[in-house]
Amino acid sequence: MGALHEGHLSLVRAARAQNDKVVCSIFVNPKQFAAHEDLGAYPKTLEGDLKVLREAGVDLVFTPSADEMYPTGFATVVDPGPSFTSGSAEGGGCAGEGGARPHFFKGVATACTKLFNVVQPSRAYFGQKDAVQCAVLAQVVSDLAIPTELVVVPTVRASDGLALSSRNAYLSPKERQASPKIFVALCEGAKVFQKRCLELGGGVGTASVLRSEIEEAVRLKLAEEPVFVKVEYISIVGRTAPAHTAVAAATGGSSANSSREIPLQGGRVSCREGAVVSVAVVTADGVRLIDNIVLSPAEELADLTPPSTASVDPSSIPPLASSQHSSNHPLVPLPPDASPSPRRLTAMDITRKWRRGGKLSMVTAYSAPMGAHVDAAGADMVLVGDSVGMVELGHRTTVGVTLEDMLHHAKAVRKGVKRALVVVDLPFGSYELSPEQALASAHRLVKECGADAVKVEGGAGMAPTVARLVNGGVAGVAVVGHVGLTPQACGTTGGFRAQGRTSSQALRVVADALALEAAGAFAVVVECVPGVVAQAVSERLGSCPTIGIGAGGATGGQVLVFHDLVGMSRTSAHHEEVTPRFCKRYASVGEDIQRALRSYVDEVGSGAFPSKKFAPYAMSKGEETEFLAQLAIFNAAEATSTEKNENGDSSCDAEKIY
Numbered sequence: 001m002g003a004l005h006e007g008h009l010s011l012v013r014a015a016r017a018q019n020d021k022v023v024c025s026i027f028v029n030p031k032q033f034a035a036h037e038d039l040g041a042y043p044k045t046l047e048g049d050l051k052v053l054r055e056a057g058v059d060l061v062f063t064p065s066a067d068e069m070y071p072t073g074f075a076t077v078v079d080p081g082p083s084f085t086s087g088s089a090e091g092g093g094c095a096g097e098g099g100a101r102p103h104f105f106k107g108v109a110t111a112c113t114k115l116f117n118v119v120q121p122s123r124a125y126f127g128q129k130d131a132v133q134c135a136v137l138a139q140v141v142s143d144l145a146i147p148t149e150l151v152v153v154p155t156v157r158a159s160d161g162l163a164l165s166s167r168n169a170y171l172s173p174k175e176r177q178a179s180p181k182i183f184v185a186l187c188e189g190a191k192v193f194q195k196r197c198l199e200l201g202g203g204v205g206t207a208s209v210l211r212s213e214i215e216e217a218v219r220l221k222l223a224e225e226p227v228f229v230k231v232e233y234i235s236i237v238g239r240t241a242p243a244h245t246a247v248a249a250a251t252g253g254s255s256a257n258s259s260r261e262i263p264l265q266g267g268r269v270s271c272r273e274g275a276v277v278s279v280a281v282v283t284a285d286g287v288r289l290i291d292n293i294v295l296s297p298a299e300e301l302a303d304l305t306p307p308s309t310a311s312v313d314p315s316s317i318p319p320l321a322s323s324q325h326s327s328n329h330p331l332v333p334l335p336p337d338a339s340p341s342p343r344r345l346t347a348m349d350i351t352r353k354w355r356r357g358g359k360l361s362m363v364t365a366y367s368a369p370m371g372a373h374v375d376a377a378g379a380d381m382v383l384v385g386d387s388v389g390m391v392e393l394g395h396r397t398t399v400g401v402t403l404e405d406m407l408h409h410a411k412a413v414r415k416g417v418k419r420a421l422v423v424v425d426l427p428f429g430s431y432e433l434s435p436e437q438a439l440a441s442a443h444r445l446v447k448e449c450g451a452d453a454v455k456v457e458g459g460a461g462m463a464p465t466v467a468r469l470v471n472g473g474v475a476g477v478a479v480v481g482h483v484g485l486t487p488q489a490c491g492t493t494g495g496f497r498a499q500g501r502t503s504s505q506a507l508r509v510v511a512d513a514l515a516l517e518a519a520g521a522f523a524v525v526v527e528c529v530p531g532v533v534a535q536a537v538s539e540r541l542g543s544c545p546t547i548g549i550g551a552g553g554a555t556g557g558q559v560l561v562f563h564d565l566v567g568m569s570r571t572s573a574h575h576e577e578v579t580p581r582f583c584k585r586y587a588s589v590g591e592d593i594q595r596a597l598r599s600y601v602d603e604v605g606s607g608a609f610p611s612k613k614f615a616p617y618a619m620s621k622g623e624e625t626e627f628l629a630q631l632a633i634f635n636a637a638e639a640t641s642t643e644k645n646e647n648g649d650s651s652c653d654a655e656k657i658y
Contacts, residue, residue, distance in 0.1 A: 001028050003166035004049045006446075007156040011125040012056045013344075014153045019123060024053050025062040025115050027069065031107030052447065062119060069114060078109035078144075080136045105136045112137055116148050124148050129155040129163045131276050131292045132235075155291075157183065159347045159453075159470055159478035159522050163291045170287040176471055178227040179289060182281060185221035186293040189236075189277050192217040193295045197271035208268035211236045214295075218279060232280040232288070238273060269295065345421045347453055347478040347522040350380060354545035360523075360557025362423070362547055363565060366392050366409045370562055371416030381547075382417050383455065383559060384410045386425040386488070391563040398487045403430040403441055410449035423480050424451040428488040431456060435468030442469050442477045453478035455525065457486040459512025463519040470520030481516030483509050483537070484551065485528035496580075498550070500529035506536070513537045517544050525559060526551045528582070550582035560584075567591065 015022045026049060046063065053061055084105040116124065126134050134152050141148055156164050161183040162176075171179060196209040215234045222228055269275045278292040354360060362381040365371040366388045374382050388409050389395035403426075410424045424445045431438035438456070445451040454469065454477055456462055462481070470476040484499045500506040510533070513524050522544050526534045531552025538546045538555050545556030562568070564583040568590045603609035619627065 001026070001166065003045050003169065004052050005156075005164045005166065005168075007127055007129065007164035009052070009056055010156045011127060011153050012053065012058060014151065015123065015125050016057050018151075021059045022057065023060045023062055023119050023121065024058045025064075025119070027062075027064055027111065027115070028066075029069075029107055029111045030066050031070070031110060032104050055448070062115070064118075069111065076110070077106055078113045078140060079106050080109045080139055084132065084136050084139075105133070108133055109136055109140050113140060113144065113146070116141075116146050121148055123151050125151045125153055127155060128152050128294075129165070129291065131278060131294075157346075157348065158476045160476065160520060161348070163289075165289065167287060167289065170285070171283065172285055173471070175227050175283045175285060175287060178225050179283075181221065181225045182228075182279060182289060182291045183293075185218045186277055186279065186291060188221045189214040189218040190293055190295055193269060193271075193275075200271060208270045211267045211269055214269065214277060218277065222279070222281060227283050228281040229284050230282040232282060233278070235278040236269060236275050237278075238270065238275050344419060344452070345380065347421065350421055351522055351544065353380065354556045360545055360547060362557060362559035364388075364559070364561045365413045365416070366562070368412045368416035371413035371422075373416075374562070375417045375420045379420050380557070381421045381423055381559075382413060384413050384422065384424040384451075385455075385561070386427045387561050391561060391568070397490055399428045399491065401425075401427040403427055403444070406430075407444065407448055410445060410451055414450040421452045422450065423453045423455050424449065425455045426457075431465060435465045438465045439468055439477070446477055453480055453522070455480040455482055456521075457482040457488050459483050459508070460515035463515040466516055466519035466521050476520070479519075479521045480547070481513065481519075481521040481524040482527065483512040483516065483524060484526050484533075487527075496528075498528045498530070500533040506530070506533045509533055510537050510540060513541060513546070517541050523547055523556075525549060526555060528580075550580060568593075 012022060012024065026046065050061060112124075124137075126137065128134065134150065138150055140146070141150055158164060158180070160180040162168065162180045163183065168176070168179070192214050193209050196213065200209075214236055218234050219231060222231055274295040276292055276294055278290065280288060280290045282288050350360060360381065361379045362383050363374045363377075363379050364383045364385040364387055365374050366384065371382055384406065386398040386401040386406065388405065389398045389401035392409075393401070393405070395401065406424055406427050410422070414422055426438060426441055426445075430441040442451075442454045445454055456466060456469070456479060458465075458481075466479050466481060469479050485496065487496065490496055500509040506529070509526070509529055513526065516524050523546070524537070524541065524544060525547045526537055526549070528550040531554060534546065534548050534551035535554035547557045547559050548555030549559045560583060564580065565586055567585040567588040600609065
């Protein structure tokens with residue numbers, strides 16, 4: 001429907017990975033709006049959307065008008081039936097969106113059926129955020145034998161858990177701050193389901209959980225937020241697979257043809273089958289927000305200990321669509337060897353791994369080949385650092401690096417990285433003037449380069465900027481903080497010197513990190529501080545990991561500069577000078593490169609290169625003979641022409657020469 005955001009672009013990326021041609025439709029469908037709803041006010045940003053889609057590699061954009069879709073006399077309506085257009089679960093309906101907006105799914109089914117007929121795609125991509133819509137279209141495609149495979153791509157969320165939506169643009173700052181609690185509430189429901197199933201022995205046999213228990217947990221959590229003036233519905237529906245199956249597809253996605261939503265039996269959720277919990281809330285300003293969560297089948301619960309805290313942080317809930325699902329589960333992932341590309345990690349994936357006790361790895365990269373190497377090695381994060389100025393551009397500090405430099409290198413790295421989270425530094429001078437300047441710079445890195453997050457240097461003084469980045473616009477930008485030694489401030493800190501070596505300095509490092517966490521950073525880099533200081537920071541941050549560099553081993557992860565790690569920095573006096581003492585060299589790539597280059601220069605000088613082995617192209621014997629004969633004629637003619645010119649006759653008879 002337009003007003004594109006990262007959630008839409010995730011569909012484009014999934015389609016791009018699987019198909020030769022990608023068509024995107026943008027159509028604000030009037031049949032999905034009732035008379036009292038916001039059709040006239042719905043955000044329309046076609047020019048910006050077209051630019052974004054062009055940069056994302058879309059081949060064709062289909063933008064019909066309402067008159068083209070529904071010309072005079074148009075009378076056909078595709079009705080998916082009472083399962084989706086009534087709110088009565090007892091009567092066979094799936095209470096929720098269909099009951100709240102009975103017109104909605106008829107409009108969805110009619111418009112999408114016509115779009116499928118016009119474009120005739122082999123696959124169509126939709127987001128899990130609109131879970132019931134996916135189920136509607138699965139039924140329509142199946143019932144009407146439409147030869148299109150539906151692919152459901154996981155919901156994309158801001159770093160604080162809010163599901164991305166074009167309607168997020170309507171939210172006031174206060175509402176935007178409160179809205180992530182929708183997902184927190186859903187996670188509370190998931191926690192109840194998982195806990196009860198574990199108590200029942202992991203869901204063996206017919207074990208089930210009362211729907212009302214899950215619903216009550218969600219409702220109570222939503223009630224804590226006064227911004228939500230109305231809970232329109234809390235829908236909990238079971239799932240089943242039809243007789244036919246469809247091949248699962250997309251990065252992290254699955255074929256929607258393989259599941260439909262069904263009413264619960266006896267008001268209970270089967271621990272073996274799971275369910276989908278959907279909610280819709282209305283804010284004080286009248287903004288309507290929807291979200292959902294998938295409750296995992298019981299076999300996935302054995303090693304999941306529910307969080308013990310009173311309120312559940314979204315990142316503490318494990319991914320509920322696991323690759324261990326049984327064959328009849330509605331989210332059937334593509335086998336690893338058939339996947340077109342690995343699923344890209346998100347900020348929430350990073351937090352989740354850390355919460356489970358995993359150590360995080362981050363390495364810098366400045367080009368597509370570097371990014372591909374780091375990604376293939378399995379690193380969690382790739383940092384396009386402003387250290388590019390020192391290790392690639394020849395600067396003595398990072399201060400001379402510009403935003404344009406970062407854009408150039410980040411674009412290259414993004415092309416080489418398919419899985420790892422790509423974090424890009426905001427360089428000196430691109431964010432310090434105001435939070436708005438920082439947001440504008442971050443938006444460029446996200447939109448033009450495909451950055452997954454940005455890194456900001458500075459402590460408590462940068463907290464307002466971090467908060468603005470995380471909560472800015474339709475969707476925030478994920479932020480990594482950076483405390484301790486901040487290279488951009490080397491002019492005011494006496495150069496590249498360790499920080500936190502006095503009690504007062506150490507306390508300031510701790511306070512800076514806490515301020516960044518409170519502002520919304522999902523991770524904090526701690527650089528060049530004593531290990532005891534980094535440990536203190538790590539122990540006090542409750543919601544985000546620390547990434548150490550020259551800060552000991554007590555942090556949640558580590559980051560190193562690519563050139564330092566692989567031993568590239570021993571090839572010049574400049575690189576030798578900027579190689580830090582804390583870096584472990586895992587290879588001697590610089591020495592290998594020098595050895596190779598010297599050998600090449602020597603062999604060219606001696607004539608040893610190229611040998612016959614490296615001169616592989618030849619002519620047939622007949623063509624070679626003909627060529628040499630013609631060359632002799634050409635040489636004779638050229639000599640005759642030269643002689644005439646020397647005698648003052650500048651004419652040249654081309655006929656005789658050729």
